[in-house]
Amino acid sequence: MSPPHSLLLLFSSMFFFTYFPGLVVSADVTLSSIEIYTTHEWLKATPSLYFQCKGDNKTELLDVKETNVSYTFKGEESWQPLTNFFGKKCKRCGVYEENKILYDDVFDEWELCPSDFTTPDGRYIHFKEKEFNASFLCPDCLPISGVSVSAPPSKNQYQSKKGMHGAVIVLLTILVLAILTLAILVIYKYWQKKKREQDQARFMKLFEDGDDIEDELGLGTII
Secondary structure, three states: OOHHHHHHHHHHHHHHHHHOHHHOOEEEEEEEEEEEOOOOOOOOOOOOEEEEEOOOOOEEOOOOOOOOOOEEOOOOOOOOOOEEEEOOOOEEEEEEEOOOOOOOEEEEEEEEOHHHOOOOOOEEEEEEOOOEEEEEEOOOHHHHHOOOOOOOOOHHHHHHHHHHHHHHHHHHHHHHHHHHHHHHHHHHHHHHHHHHHHHHHHHHHHHHHHHHHHHHHOHHHHO
């Protein structure tokens, strides 16, 4: 790969990771707790619950067996995580009960988004009346969604962050100027090389044309 192309790729990668970090960060969503208030399958004593987002595989909640019992999880179970985000885009997800005869029963379906996880520990609680109450964890969703959960900064903190922001801008500006200067220098060197090659080719062509004229006039034989 030529130097100009390498520099362009480097600059593009830096720009992408600096200004669009949410597009490349993966955030896992785990189930922290769930309590169901009812079951939909009358023929089975134990419900067969599962969680699924559109386009993802279903995750069977085998531990959830009884109503009005709160089940808690560590997030380290073999079936975790439930799903994951790549960027800020939401997913259509739901909690369902498997039905062996007809269609699966729906406890609830909703849009699950990284911006839903707004607590300091990245927790989101979803409640459906007479159906279930569940809490989900996604600590990595906080930087993706850009949600701030801290207290309002003091004046000194604000000035410190402002100064740091200005320093980052100055550093990025210097870095961009350095890359542009280097790119211009590489392009100029490449242009000089091509110009020398063209001049040499033109010079050699003049000699070849001169020899052809002498041959046509017979000057070379006379000399």
